[in-house]
Amino acid sequence: MSRGDVAPFSLSLSFPRPTEACEIILERGALGRVAAFLEAYAPAPRYAIVSDGTVAALHGSAVQRAIAAAGRPAELLTFPPGEANKNAARWVELLEALGDLPLGRDGCVVAVGGGVTGDMAGFAAAAFARGVAFVQVPTTLLAMVDAALGGKTAIDLGAGKNLAGAFHQPRLVLIDPATLDTLPDAELADGLAEAVKHGAIADAGYFDWMTDHAAAILERDPASLDRLIEDSVRIKTGIVARDPLEAGERALLNFGHTIAHGIEQASGYAIRHGHAVAMGMVVEATLGERLDLTRPGTAHRLRATLAAFGLPISPPHDLDPDAVIHALQSDKKARAGVTHYALIQQIGTPASPPWTHPVPHPLTHAALQTL
Ligand SMILES: NC(=O)c1ccc[n+]([C@@H]2O[C@H](COP(=O)([O-])OP(=O)(O)OC[C@H]3O[C@@H](n4cnc5c(N)ncnc54)[C@H](O)[C@@H]3O)[C@@H](O)[C@H]2O)c1
Ligand SMILES: [Zn+2]
Numbered sequence: 001m002s003r004g005d006v007a008p009f010s011l012s013l014s015f016p017r018p019t020e021a022c023e024i025i026l027e028r029g030a031l032g033r034v035a036a037f038l039e040a041y042a043p044a045p046r047y048a049i050v051s052d053g054t055v056a057a058l059h060g061s062a063v064q065r066a067i068a069a070a071g072r073p074a075e076l077l078t079f080p081p082g083e084a085n086k087n088a089a090r091w092v093e094l095l096e097a098l099g100d101l102p103l104g105r106d107g108c109v110v111a112v113g114g115g116v117t118g119d120m121a122g123f124a125a126a127a128f129a130r131g132v133a134f135v136q137v138p139t140t141l142l143a144m145v146d147a148a149l150g151g152k153t154a155i156d157l158g159a160g161k162n163l164a165g166a167f168h169q170p171r172l173v174l175i176d177p178a179t180l181d182t183l184p185d186a187e188l189a190d191g192l193a194e195a196v197k198h199g200a201i202a203d204a205g206y207f208d209w210m211t212d213h214a215a216a217i218l219e220r221d222p223a224s225l226d227r228l229i230e231d232s233v234r235i236k237t238g239i240v241a242r243d244p245l246e247a248g249e250r251a252l253l254n255f256g257h258t259i260a261h262g263i264e265q266a267s268g269y270a271i272r273h274g275h276a277v278a279m280g281m282v283v284e285a286t287l288g289e290r291l292d293l294t295r296p297g298t299a300h301r302l303r304a305t306l307a308a309f310g311l312p313i314s315p316p317h318d319l320d321p322d323a324v325i326h327a328l329q330s331d332k333k334a335r336a337g338v339t340h341y342a343l344i345q346q347i348g349t350p351a352s353p354p355w356t357h358p359v360p361h362p363l364t365h366a367a368l369q370t371l
């Protein structure tokens with residue numbers, strides 16, 4: 001048969017995974033019923049529970065026992081805690097461990113832990129057998145309001161953080177705020193910075209409520225923490241649902257983060273993420289005010305709220321603005337001499353499409369120097 005006899009071949013493919021339905025359950029005490037939730041939303045003949053060593057002892061082994069007690073094979077796979085372990089070597093170890101179980105194509109990976117665990121276990125679930133079911137059980141505030149939501153998974157490479165990864169939506173995100181009882185204050189603060197960001201980009205009422213209730217939230221009053229998580233989940237998932245593959249609006253979630261990444265890098269990661277985001281929001285609000293894009297007084301309001309949560313409100317004096325600018329230039333959003341920022345118009349109102357604005361580096365340098 002000559003080529004001319006072959007009918008033209010065409011295929012229409014659709015890739016539903018990034019927008020796949022994902023159930024989010026927020027319920028104090030939910031972990032006590034984890035087996036029933038898995039049965040309902042992610043039934044599988046076998047489960048691999050992934051936790052870092054710290055969370056394994058606090059929550060991961062309890063989840064494993066609960067699933068096993070319900071009659072499903074469930075194994076606990078652990079790795080040492082910390083961002084330094086969100087790397088390719090640990091990821092391959094995890095894949096090999098899934099293969100050794102063996103998990104099987106119909107198995108389910110359950111991440112019980114913070115963003116490091118969720119990111120690495122999620123990327124393993126995305127790759128193992130070309131993608132197996134995945135469930136997130138976030139145990140840090142940052143993971144509950146941010147990392148576990150939206151389907152982004154990743155590991156760090158030598159060339160940069162989160163440089164290898166995939167979109168892989170969890171079937172279920174099971175949030176039990178009671179797991180935060182064991183979380184150190186510094187880790188809680190990282191999540192609070194993201195919650196302030198959510199109010200700043202999307203909901204002035206939420207922003208004001210959280211400012212008024214900062215003391216109760218810091219004391220971990222259950223009702224206040226639960227409301228904070230619920231509102232932040234609503235805001236983040238709303239943005240992600242409208243832009244699952246980060247084609248546009250999802251950039252709003254980067255408010256404060258462009259400067260934050262520069263500050264983190266310039267400090268050699270001595271400044272923790274939540275602190276860098278707090279400083280980043282103040283700097284970016286100031287840039288917006290100086291460009292007449294952001295309502296005057298916005299940076300001031302942000303500072304008051306961040307201070308109420310004990311978060312920093314300006315970059316440290318020994319931070320070299322040149323080093324931050326240098327780090328910005330290697331940022332993927334940097335274009336010759338300018339960096340694009342997701343600025344806000346005022347508290348609760350983000351930039352309008354195209355969502356980001358170019359800011360010349362000298363203006364950023366000046367803001368870093370004078371704040
Ligand atoms: N995928 C995304 O969309 C996304 C978004 C934001 C951040 N992230 C990623 O998330 C990571 C940061 O997440 P993180 O701050 O949760 O870090 P993490 O997972 O390292 O957790 C922080 C620390 O808290 C401990 N811990 C976790 N839960 C605990 C609990 N209930 N009680 C006591 N200790 C507990 C952990 O062992 C760890 O030492 C980064 O790698 C970041 O890149 C991903
Ligand atoms: Zn962040």
